[in-house]
Amino acid sequence: MFCYQCQETAACTGCTVKGVCGKTPEVARMQDLLVYVSKGLSEITSKLRKEGKEVSKEVNHLITLNLFTTITNANFDFDVFVERIYNSLDLKKKLLEKLDDKSNLGDAALWDERDIEKMNEKASKVGVLSTENEDIRSLRELIIYGLKGLSAYSKHANVLGFDDEEVDAFLQEALYKTTLPLSAEQLLALVMETGNAGVKGMALLDNANTSTFGNPEITSVNIGTSNRPGILISGHDLSDLKQLLEQTKGTGVDVYTHSEMLPANYYPELKKYDNLVGNYGNAWWKQKEEFESFNGPILMTTNCIVPPKDTYKDRIYTTGSAGFPGCKHIKGEVGEEKDFSEIIEQAKKCPAPTQIEEGSIVGGFAHNQVLALADKIVDAVKSGAIKKFVVMAGCDGRQKSRNYYTDFAKALPKDTVILTAGCAKYKYNKLDLGDIDGIPRVLDAGQCNDSYSLAVIALKLKEVFELEDINELPIVYNIAWYEQKAVIVLLALLALGVKNIHLGPTLPAFLSENVAGILVKEFGIAGIGNVDDDIDLLIK
Ligand code: FSO
């Protein structure tokens, strides 16, 4: 196997024996093959569109789910990948029949083999290292990882009934183009186009979320526990949470959010449920201890899954793109109701969660809420009460070096405000950093996809301050990344013209020296140093 798609990749170069995330070589091979088959499928759908033929939503959804399932920590189930490959091959065959011009089809579009041994053989020839030139490989993978992130956000919009054919068509064409002999210049242009599609994809999801659940509003979220049994819901899928809340109503079972599900508490249409009682625990990587002490069942709606310990494995359920062998998977395609009764029945037999924290945390500062406070914020900037905003969005992770972000947040001068989104916030959202004239010093916009909100806020402030360039704002960027959703967020920010983003705790292993050099030269991308130097560099 060879995988270097996430920040925790072995020795900062690539996982070759087993994934640091727990991915086995067998699963890694099937993931590579599923990506390959999806490239072939995307070649056919792209060519069908060129022939003026319609590509159905179901086909779009299958391709996005394929990519989403290969994101870091989403799915560890070998059988799921084999099944998805078979389904994709069936669909590919059907779509091929509709294509008039079948000349010049690539190998990915034509390949069709169901024998596991032959599939393994093929997988070993089509993975990341099949592109020999290091820079071309780097650019292709940068695009593919961006598309994986985009597919996750599209899927979340799709389950709420929102689709953007333009985004799907782009995703498929770009995926197909990674199989073509494009030059580095052409691939670089495709990287930027991927960023633009990322902005559209996040706008689509923002619209889907806010139209369905209302605009996030300032909310104090309980982090303690009750004495009733509970279900913990993790991942990013708000539609799953809504269904779970409906089904647990009046059962005596409480629902707690975990990690990236915390921002669900900020939405009017979700916080109105009395059985949504708060958030339990911290970012994804602490789940081994926190799932143990939760005592009740846990529903993983997306990544990030840490391979569960036997002591609580029978309490783990997955749904959607998530999966783990031996854990029960709750079925339900886009538009279908899911049945969570088995989880609720198990919860009733479990003890209440063991309290690990108490008090509350405040969030809900997505664009609508922040813009409602715009006058106050603008006055604070004009009076000098707020000197700088620091975007510290992104992901958390298990490496000790990430304590940098806690130390950085603590070391920030009192006249700075942190804008955050994603699970990176858990490094400083319980520090009690105070407020500036009533404006909290940590403004949490929501999940990683809500980084879109931070861009909307920046663009609005640019307008209010009548600036030419988004980079003239008193906003600096110190972003933590882990997996591929952070890649699309980064590309989206670059597409919006944001410069001088600091990215840590390490730069992606998939950036070759030359590609990293281009990002440094064109966009001022930089890594992180030590806290004192970075405070000097970014703030003073
Ligand atoms: Fe975190 Fe995991 Fe949301 Fe990621 S829970 S690391 S960037 O999946 O998607 O922020």
Ligand code: SF4
């Ligand atoms: Fe390694 Fe990350 Fe790939 Fe897992 S997802 S195999 S940790 S690079």
